[in-house]
Amino acid sequence: MTSSHDKNQSQALSSEAQKEVQAFEALDTDAKLALLYFIYEKMGDSITPAAPTAADPELAPQLLGDYYELSDEQQLAIMREIVNREDTEYSRVYGALKENNQLLVWYAWAQGMGDTIVDMPKQYEATQAIKDALAQIEALEFEGQISALRTIASRMGHTDVKPIATQAETGKTASL
Numbered sequence: 001m002t003s004s005h006d007k008n009q010s011q012a013l014s015s016e017a018q019k020e021v022q023a024f025e026a027l028d029t030d031a032k033l034a035l036l037y038f039i040y041e042k043m044g045d046s047i048t049p050a051a052p053t054a055a056d057p058e059l060a061p062q063l064l065g066d067y068y069e070l071s072d073e074q075q076l077a078i079m080r081e082i083v084n085r086e087d088t089e090y091s092r093v094y095g096a097l098k099e100n101n102q103l104l105v106w107y108a109w110a111q112g113m114g115d116t117i118v119d120m121p122k123q124y125e126a127t128q129a130i131k132d133a134l135a136q137i138e139a140l141e142f143e144g145q146i147s148a149l150r151t152i153a154s155r156m157g158h159t160d161v162k163p164i165a166t167q168a169e170t171g172k173t174a175s176l
Helices: 015-026 029-047 072-083 089-095 099-112 128-139 142-154
Strands: none
Touching: 015 128, 015 142, 029 072, 029 099, 029 128, 072 089, 099 142, 128 142
């Protein structure tokens, strides 16, 4: 079972950043993983951590420690579970993190690809949809890139925590 994430676009995202999130969501699982790899390959040093004091690698020892000891097949399966929001141990650990720490996980994994993390297949050729999505995110201002990536990161992993309904959704005002 997958968790139900709020599919409404954040009002804080620019229309361009919202388009990037939509482009990412339209990709299949492996294309999403490939796009994340290409994003971090091209822009990783400027993206993560977005605010160095906002990310804490100690919060994700299972994803930034134990994970490195797994086989390539196990690592890839876990990445897919996280992208697909499956209810698994690693996906729950990821889903419990705040967005900056989720970005840190993807950054650390991208940095270790081919060494301690499963690598892209040598003959992998990015589809036009991946190339277009990468070009879209590269065209965004830095703040837009970070906003889009935080939104993308937050929509992965499993969590049972449901967003609090807004006043617009409930029709009720908060009482004091």
